[in-house]
Amino acid sequence: MKLEVELRHPMQGFTLDVAFAAPPGLTVLFGRSGSGKTTVINAVAGLLRPERGRVALGGETLQDSASRIWLPPHRRRMGYVFQDARLFPHLSVRQNLGYGRWFAKTSGPTSFAQVIEMLGIGPLLDRRPGALSGGERQRVAIGRALLANPRAILADEPLAALDEARKGEILPYFERLRDETKIPILYVSHSAAEVARLATTVVVLQDGRVIRQGSAAEVLADPAVTPLGARAAGAILTARVVAHHADGLTELEAGGERLFLPRISHPEGTALRLRIPAQEVILSRQRPEGLSALNILSGHVAQIRSGDGPGALVSLSTRAGTVLARITRRSATALELREGTPCHAVIKSVAIAPEDIGR
Amino acid sequence: MKLEVELRHPMQGFTLDVAFAAPPGLTVLFGRSGSGKTTVINAVAGLLRPERGRVALGGETLQDSASRIWLPPHRRRMGYVFQDARLFPHLSVRQNLGYGRWFAKTSGPTSFAQVIEMLGIGPLLDRRPGALSGGERQRVAIGRALLANPRAILADEPLAALDEARKGEILPYFERLRDETKIPILYVSHSAAEVARLATTVVVLQDGRVIRQGSAAEVLADPAVTPLGARAAGAILTARVVAHHADGLTELEAGGERLFLPRISHPEGTALRLRIPAQEVILSRQRPEGLSALNILSGHVAQIRSGDGPGALVSLSTRAGTVLARITRRSATALELREGTPCHAVIKSVAIAPEDIGR
Amino acid sequence: MTWLGPEEWQAVALSLKVSAWATALSLPLALLVAHALARGRFVGKALLNGLVHLPLILPPVVTGYLLLLSFGPTGTLGQALASVGLTLAFHWTGAALAAAVMGFPLMVRAIRLSIEAVDPKLEQAAATLGASRLWVFATVTLPLILPGLIAGAILGFAKAMGEFGATITFVSNIPGQTQTVPSAIYAFLQVPGGESAAARLVMISVALALGALLASEALARRAARRVAGT
Amino acid sequence: MTWLGPEEWQAVALSLKVSAWATALSLPLALLVAHALARGRFVGKALLNGLVHLPLILPPVVTGYLLLLSFGPTGTLGQALASVGLTLAFHWTGAALAAAVMGFPLMVRAIRLSIEAVDPKLEQAAATLGASRLWVFATVTLPLILPGLIAGAILGFAKAMGEFGATITFVSNIPGQTQTVPSAIYAFLQVPGGESAAARLVMISVALALGALLASEALARRAARRVAGT
Amino acid sequence: EQITVFAAASLKTALDDIAAGFEATTGNSVALSFAGSSVLARQIGLGAPAQIFISANPEWMDWLAEQGRIDPTSRRDLVSNRLVLIAPAGHAPSHPLADLAAGPGRIAMALVEAVPAGIYGKAALTHLDLWDQLAPRVVQTDNARAALALVATGAVPYGIVYATDAQAEPRVMPLYTFDTDTHPPIRYPAALVTGQDSAAARALLDHLASAEARAILFRHGFLPVEE
Numbered sequence A, B: 001m002k003l004e005v006e007l008r009h010p011m012q013g014f015t016l017d018v019a020f021a022a023p024p025g026l027t028v029l030f031g032r033s034g035s036g037k038t039t040v041i042n043a044v045a046g047l048l049r050p051e052r053g054r055v056a057l058g059g060e061t062l063q064d065s066a067s068r069i070w071l072p073p074h075r076r077r078m079g080y081v082f083q084d085a086r087l088f089p090h091l092s093v094r095q096n097l098g099y100g101r102w103f104a105k106t107s108g109p110t111s112f113a114q115v116i117e118m119l120g121i122g123p124l125l126d127r128r129p130g131a132l133s134g135g136e137r138q139r140v141a142i143g144r145a146l147l148a149n150p151r152a153i154l155a156d157e158p159l160a161a162l163d164e165a166r167k168g169e170i171l172p173y174f175e176r177l178r179d180e181t182k183i184p185i186l187y188v189s190h191s192a193a194e195v196a197r198l199a200t201t202v203v204v205l206q207d208g209r210v211i212r213q214g215s216a217a218e219v220l221a222d223p224a225v226t227p228l229g230a231r232a233a234g235a236i237l238t239a240r241v242v243a244h245h246a247d248g249l250t251e252l253e254a255g256g257e258r259l260f261l262p263r264i265s266h267p268e269g270t271a272l273r274l275r276i277p278a279q280e281v282i283l284s285r286q287r288p289e290g291l292s293a294l295n296i297l298s299g300h301v302a303q304i305r306s307g308d309g310p311g312a313l314v315s316l317s318t319r320a321g322t323v324l325a326r327i328t329r330r331s332a333t334a335l336e337l338r339e340g341t342p343c344h345a346v347i348k349s350v351a352i353a354p355e356d357i358g359r
Numbered sequence C, D: 001m002t003w004l005g006p007e008e009w010q011a012v013a014l015s016l017k018v019s020a021w022a023t024a025l026s027l028p029l030a031l032l033v034a035h036a037l038a039r040g041r042f043v044g045k046a047l048l049n050g051l052v053h054l055p056l057i058l059p060p061v062v063t064g065y066l067l068l069l070s071f072g073p074t075g076t077l078g079q080a081l082a083s084v085g086l087t088l089a090f091h092w093t094g095a096a097l098a099a100a101v102m103g104f105p106l107m108v109r110a111i112r113l114s115i116e117a118v119d120p121k122l123e124q125a126a127a128t129l130g131a132s133r134l135w136v137f138a139t140v141t142l143p144l145i146l147p148g149l150i151a152g153a154i155l156g157f158a159k160a161m162g163e164f165g166a167t168i169t170f171v172s173n174i175p176g177q178t179q180t181v182p183s184a185i186y187a188f189l190q191v192p193g194g195e196s197a198a199a200r201l202v203m204i205s206v207a208l209a210l211g212a213l214l215a216s217e218a219l220a221r222r223a224a225r226r227v228a229g230t
Numbered sequence E: 001e002q003i004t005v006f007a008a009a010s011l012k013t014a015l016d017d018i019a020a021g022f023e024a025t026t027g028n029s030v031a032l033s034f035a036g037s038s039v040l041a042r043q044i045g046l047g048a049p050a051q052i053f054i055s056a057n058p059e060w061m062d063w064l065a066e067q068g069r070i071d072p073t074s075r076r077d078l079v080s081n082r083l084v085l086i087a088p089a090g091h092a093p094s095h096p097l098a099d100l101a102a103g104p105g106r107i108a109m110a111l112v113e114a115v116p117a118g119i120y121g122k123a124a125l126t127h128l129d130l131w132d133q134l135a136p137r138v139v140q141t142d143n144a145r146a147a148l149a150l151v152a153t154g155a156v157p158y159g160i161v162y163a164t165d166a167q168a169e170p171r172v173m174p175l176y177t178f179d180t181d182t183h184p185p186i187r188y189p190a191a192l193v194t195g196q197d198s199a200a201a202r203a204l205l206d207h208l209a210s211a212e213a214r215a216i217l218f219r220h221g222f223l224p225v226e227e
């Protein structure tokens, strides 16, 4: 199912004017504070009636100002995780979680028990929202939206209030949703790691306008665009789990190259997306020896882009795929890198962090 | 001024029982969602009256259940940035910002104009909170607390709702507050980078108890403790700006060693704190040549700790200070590292990101 | 009890019956009207609002007289209702109607204020979860305005216990049938030396109404505590 | 105007004066009491609450009679006030007192509901910014309850415009001094054929009260819009 | 059988006694509904289920007669009353009218344009050439009993009320009884309501006019109607 969005809505001192399509999978809305992300999501959910616009989900038109179609919010069945949790204060956590289920004809892809487990909110079920911490509230809000068996998910910075460990527990769930169900997910996040790990498509907003949209691999690997700031650039490789070793490392294979990572849980044979952050990659003209880094990919320079700053972004074509490396211009000069220069990419095992591995 | 906190407060299914001291500077309260951070801050602000406890600020007792002292919140003058912004809905942004100034006898260390500028909320001054985005609200809340000229600052995840660029603009302000004023800052954050950059002292909470407290350098560099999760371990070096080069790099000196970073704005001669994340460091037995990484520090292994996982945390004594490296156990074995082994640390210039440089 | 005659006890019982029915029957309508006034946008809203307040503005006797004109045996509404077997004038049901009408503005205001205090964002959240407007109202708005609803009910009940002018004008003061406590008090006050009997009735009705008040406060506190989450 | 005599116009003017004073003077006290009931914790709270509701529960004549007993020329309070030069009985000031007392429970309830709807977290935020309890009230609570305050005021005003029983019992009916519109209407209704004159007065007082109502609604809407932020 | 009687409120005690006697002898039950004459008359005009109406003045009875709502043949004046000037007990002036005129005390009366006791009182004072002088000092109440209460509680030093009221209130004393020729005759007419009459109702009306009932009325201070 595809979610098509076309909106125009002027507000005091701010005009939203966007058009994008969110294909199946997870589309990240990315942009600075005040760029219009929440406004877009509200319009898709039917909570804001834009001056002009059209929203269609899998061929069904939810609203169209031209033909005066307007489906009210409760008929849209969007699982909306609000930026401010908006739990029902008079209901217990359990009742909050169950609220959407009353209205859903069928139950969703995930059972109540699974969601509770994933969110770690088991001990809170009989409390009321007033007696929860900020992060607990946000987790319940996520559960409530997911359990409503929605046709699409709208998540507005769902993990912002959570600690890293908790994020690490919830992210895989969004991955599963993205990969195993057909429902489109619109996801707002400021976290580069989250975006990189989750996004199928990235839509970048600025001052109410879309300034860039495309597949995550495209937007994130294009050295001409570093929507997340230079530090977030990175390439995405597709790899397959080969073996789990006794010393706690997992061996992967990507286009015939071997990669070692700290042990991950996926079974042998699983296909994975690995994000290799550009700034974690060291380049070397000779194949380096005696280094603590275990992963070395050989290839040749495909492109070098230097911007205003001291850095340069080098794309290296390897058998495993394109790898991005962010190095200093001084190093690029010292190593005499040009297009076509043969070169090795050195990547620490631990630099490929768990949160950058997704399916 | 030192903030001393000692609290015991049982709640339904959760008991807070903490004692810690926040010396001048910035103390980060760190812990998982629901560990009691907001509860501690509420008690310090006087919004929660704990069953037992004592809070003292610079020798003045704000509350003491033993001697029945209780200073009401408005006499404590704590600049509290709430986890949920809590702006006054009936006041404009300008009036919200000015609210605390009515009551402050003197104006704070920062002018109204400076705060507006730093937070980028100039165009919003005449709006009401209802017409702000989530991040805009949070920024106004920060401004409101800072402008009240408080005797201490309590900031509960103040930057969680903000994009990286905006964070990058506000973080230096907290640094200046930490370094230039005497007021203690209690700061809740889930972001390892923020903690590392800002913290003078770190207090780690778990289930309502303090499980670790100490100076940031100590807590963050101690390989026995990685309170922020393994990925957040890192060492802090003290360095001095030597020169700004034409190719956009800044040269620093630390204990006689040279380090190169992407250009930073501090003038020559400035002393800086640099955080070198352990996972960004590659170790090599020979001095490596022909690598894109510009920074190589020589030293010898001081300690190796391996935990349950595949990783090992190696502390390397160098002339610049102790550097932590997170490598795989397999590499440690391959490089035959033991205590005392001479070794080189390879650090990419771009790996030392701007947000890890503080004063 | 020796100090109140059977007629007076009848009046007490009748007042309770009348007040309970008046409160119970007007509450749902008050809820509807309050919701329309708080959230609705329709022509004639100002008119409806004015109409609701009318019993407050008019001297009670006038209200009673207007009720008699419309719901009396000769009034069109009265005749229509009589044809379906419902007599109001000079009947306890009419006393309940009078009490309900007089308490209506108080109920509506209390409920309306509560509805206006409900954060529409919560109602929006319920809508995104699939609740139609009716369901949103039943599962979110209604529980959240419970304290206001209780306040409205107790105001209506207290007013009904004290209502005199409209009641005596509309249904007269027939012992055992339409003589409420205030009517009985009035009758006692009309005769020299009736003050002590009147005072006894006053005390009883005050005790009953205060009892209801205390109970309502306890209920409202419980409802509010549920929302506060502790 | 030819269809109302000068005495009736006097009654209209007096009713407006009485209602305005009653509303203006009781509003601050109602605010205080509402705040105490909504947020306070003190012994005698239930008693205060009951006392406030008393004028609603009692037949108006009884309230008027009690006022006469306490504030009349022979009452202790009346004598105390008389010694400082304030006469209430048989004076328009007494009509204002009666109207204020009768409208008091309505005002208190409206304001109390609004106060209970204010998020204490906002008040806490103000306190951390240095505002004492009084300042918090003045700068946060008060502006936020403005719609409730306006509702309370208009309820009080409307009630004052319609109040009859307590007023005539306490201050009697002295044309030009204490004859309010309801008293005049009552007098017209006492004589055969007085209906049309009564109806004219009813229309005038309804028009005035509805005008006040509309104005109050507009004010309240503005206050609410300010808070909603649009 | 139940008979519903709408009666002026000032008759309450006397009628309660009479009805009790009637119930005991006939076995019929009597429901007495007391309110102001105007309220009762209007209710009967609009179809109230009353069999008998007893008014405190002839005007409302006339008004109903014009509408055909009462049976004119059944109409009869039950009793009469006198108007007295009263003061709180213990006050013993020698020249009551002169003292009253000298002032400055207020005078409590029922509404002088609307309520019978007030209308009669105003007529009497006018006849005595005192009205214009006293009018500014008159406080008007919605019924005669309220005027009595004002004097009884000491709130007002003078009042003009029915003799029946003054007699029953120990806290007041009559100062002066107005001559009957100073005001229109005070009458309490009773009649059967059209379309509601029954044998029992007629019997009750007859009983009200009986010597036995009149004796009770006189005991409460009412006076016989002088023809």
Ligand SMILES: Nc1ncnc2c1ncn2[C@@H]1O[C@H](COP(=O)(O)OP(=O)(O)OP(=O)(O)O)[C@@H](O)[C@H]1O
Residues within 6 Å of the ligand: A130, A131, A132, A133, A134, A135, A136, A161, B011, B012, B013, B014, B031, B032, B033, B034, B035, B036, B037, B038, B039, B040, B083, C229, C230
């Ligand atoms: N009113 C309450 N009654 C009972 N338990 C409460 C209440 N308020 C909070 N708690 C519990 O106290 C614990 C600490 O809450 P607190 O808000 O301090 O957490 P926190 O560390 O700030 O978490 P977060 O990062 O999610 O904001 C949580 O487990 C929470 O469920």
Ligand SMILES: Nc1ncnc2c1ncn2[C@@H]1O[C@H](COP(=O)(O)OP(=O)(O)OP(=O)(O)O)[C@@H](O)[C@H]1O
Residues within 6 Å of the ligand: A011, A012, A013, A014, A031, A032, A033, A034, A035, A036, A037, A038, A039, A040, A083, B130, B131, B132, B133, B134, B135, B136, B161, D229, D230
């Ligand atoms: N009611 C309103 N009236 C006028 N402008 C508004 C209103 N609500 C929001 N805005 C403005 O619209 C813009 C977009 O707001 P929106 O909430 O969509 O931002 P966002 O991208 O979600 O930001 P954040 O990351 O801070 O949540 C902001 O500049 C905001 O100030």
Ligand code: MOO
Residues within 6 Å of the ligand: E008, E009, E010, E011, E035, E036, E037, E038, E056, E057, E110, E115, E116, E117, E143, E144
């Ligand atoms: O109730 Mo009357 O009509 O003054 O006697």
Ligand SMILES: [Mg+2]
Residues within 6 Å of the ligand: A037, A038, A039, A083, A156, B133, B134, B135
């Ligand atoms: Mg937003």
Ligand SMILES: [Mg+2]
Residues within 6 Å of the ligand: A133, A134, A135, B037, B038, B039, B083, B156
């Ligand atoms: Mg918290």
